[in-house]
Amino acid sequence: MMPADNRTIFDPLTYILTGIPGTEDSHVWIAIPFCLMYVVTLFGNSLLLFIILTERSLHEPMYLFVSMLATADLLLSTTTVPKMLAVFWFRAGDISFAARLTQMFFIHVSFIAESAILLAMAFDRYVAICDPLRYTIMLTKSVIGKMGLAVVTRSFCFIFPLIFLVKQLKFCRTNLLPHTYCEHMAIARLACDDITVNVWYGVAMAILVIGLDAVLIAVSYGLILRAVFRLPSKAARLKSLRTCSSHVCVILMFYTPAFFSFFAHRFGHIIPGYILNLLANLYVLIPPMLNPIVYGVTTKEILKRVIYVFQRWCRRSFLLS
Template identity: 55%
Template sequence: MDTINHTGIRYTVFHLLGIPGLEDQHMWISIPFFISYVTALLGNSLLIFIIITRPSLHGPMYLFLCMLAGADLVLSTTTVPQALAIFWFHAGEISLDRSITQVFFILSTYICESGTLLVMAFDRYIAICYPLRYTTILTNSLIGKIGVTIILRSCSTIFPIIFLLKRLTFCRTNIIPHTACEHIGLAKYACNDIQVNVWYGFSVLMAAVVLDVVLIFISYMRILHSIFHLPTQDARHKALNTCGSHVCVIILFYGPGIFSALTHRFGCHILPHIHVLLVNVCILAPPVLNPIIYGIKTKQIRDQVTYNLFPKIT
């Protein structure tokens, strides 16, 4: 399981503890985790099914929403089953290669979702600022290229982290007080210098997520400028309503993530179990709530969900 080299012990297997300090409450904590995961699976799968099977929903906005739902499924499935295995069966053992794989999928999916939110903001910008050219600009060909670009950007940005982690020798401890593996959370147990990991992780955050947030903000400034120049109150209200779901999802995605990052960097006195719970909220909240938000605020999706669930009533 563990191998010995000239520097001493080199851990190749780690043990995830779950939520540190709350081990005796794991069975109770697993209940909201399980309910949230099932909700995320059903909600996002239903959303993808409806969008794929209904030709009327093959427009740009819905195709981007389908991409977002797919990213939510991958993000939640990468982490929650592992957490439930720890809570239910104390199965926290995880190999180094599996840990690095989990880190890769968590980070790449997060960046993929961030990129999807950016193109959804671009979609709303085109729809409101250039409504007559909407279908000619956002063609299916362009949407396909955007989707491939988002995936390639996500994977190529995070791919170097695999090698940055593989080069490390883990000899401090193999006990990780968490439900999942994080990049720096794993690297800090190495005996090597991890400054490259720290700075690369920071660069990824700045180059990908922060840049996406800035571009989304610029898009919505342009959108708001166009909305307030519309001739009637009804037109302004309709335009704002089309952006409402997306704004809610943006806040839900970036809000907890920024708060968690700040507590991780500067919250020295925050208890470990609080940080772990915040990380899990960041991972679970968007997949659970995104389908609900779009289902409630988007009439076309709401009608299709009602038709699929209650066909006799409709």
Template identity: 60%
Template sequence: MEAINETSLHPTSFLLLGMVGLEDLHPWLSIPFCLVYIVALLGNFILIFVIVTEQSLHNPMCLFLAMLAVADLMLSSSTVPKALSIFWSLSKEISFHACLTQMFFTHVSFIAESTILLAMAFDRYVAICNPLRYSTIFTPSVVAKTGLAAMARSFCVMFPTIFLLWRLPYCGHHIMPHTYCEHMGIARLACADISVNIWYGFATTLLSPGVDVVFIGISYVLILRAIFRLSSKDAQLKAIGTCSSHACVISMFYTPALFSFFTHRFGHNVPHHIHILLANVYVLLPPMLNPIIYTMKHKLLREKVTQIVFRTGQAW
């Protein structure tokens, strides 16, 4: 009987409202959402295919790019299809279990991507500041273990949130003003004290992506210091060009994500549709732009991708 009563405290489903305040624009918003998602799918699948099939691209940086592409696919695919379903008025409903699953995979892929970006920053630091030791530090074994560590870290951080949300009673509250399920968005529907959820979410954000941002910043300070010590102007420009793409990706990934996180807790004066829009930016733009930026900056990768694309185009 107790189990039945406990289950009844969970709603059978949630109703996602999308961009509250911009409901009239939902059909128009679906156009850029859909186009960006299609480009993200094509770009990341092509990137993974080229890196996996081309032996010459089996170096640490390209393998990290393949991992980043997998995380991007997971991040966008766990959120965008449901957002499009809401915008097209196909279905705004999502079951309680599906909502927890979506929340879990969204946050897991975000933390995994953050970990991979940190590994890539360290890769650039060693390549520029200590190039003689690069091949001994970034062995294939180390790269593989880094990928496994990224997944293990994100899983361990997010797994407790399922139980933190499961224990809460929701008292029939099931309307969520968002395009996808996220930890604090679900927790705020509960009719009980959610201070544990708030503090756990705050701690995990500071200790996972927060720490990653700090270490990435430190690595780039050291990289810039090493770059400006180079005697050759051409060498300086080449090193800056190598790192600029990574810095661009980092800024567009962390800025909207951290803004969304802090708005959830402190930004009560921020219009809700702005908050939801920015929460969608970091699951949309980085997955689309990452393969484009890195392919354009990596000469060998660019050549291989061009060969694949033109070969496919000629076949059609």
């Protein structure tokens, strides 16, 4: 379907994801590291989920939250990367309006869910360090289940209005979407209607959801640091800080590119579009890939279980051969 004239309102049944504009000649090569990162993401998060779910000693609040994060990472990457690779390798960018809304919904739901899970993990670390005697009383499996339900409910409630707002738009410019996946503002900019409501809803959601989560996480870590530095021995302080190290790394990997991408898209008009597009792609690839690696390397209990699984697999392979 060819682009329509700017003055003609049309409702295309199919849209076309064009990839990263300005890098068309390199799409095949760009897709190779993207594919490798996706494979690592699938393997790492699936292994993490398997280990946490099968090892009873890991059925503790912190690890249950890690399993939630791994699930959100798998949802985010699987929603975006297969279609991304199809665009890069086979120029199969066709996507229906319903599929476009579905992909947009799950991308943003995953994003908001991850933010909420990181906040829940910060609360977990706060209770474990600042009020350890009440840890098992406050964070029971029932409470964690309710927190997981709240994460899903909140994500749905904030993202569903976006679907409604996009469905109300009339499109008159083009059915070519200069992106590798269906992000809300990338879609809204194709409309010939006034998208002020879409823009401000996105800003409000970023401030009230992602921004508020980040502030609450910062407050919790401020309280954690105050409690840690009141501990009498250096060894106790180091042990407490070590239990937070993996979570802090994941927080930085999640929020730093998120805020950079948000402000760059709205205020960074001097940044070339292909740079913003490439960063948006790396954002859905790198954190989901690195999160299981961070937890696997820095968390002793998970690392020991990973080593055990690999030893058992190698032993079985040797016996079969």
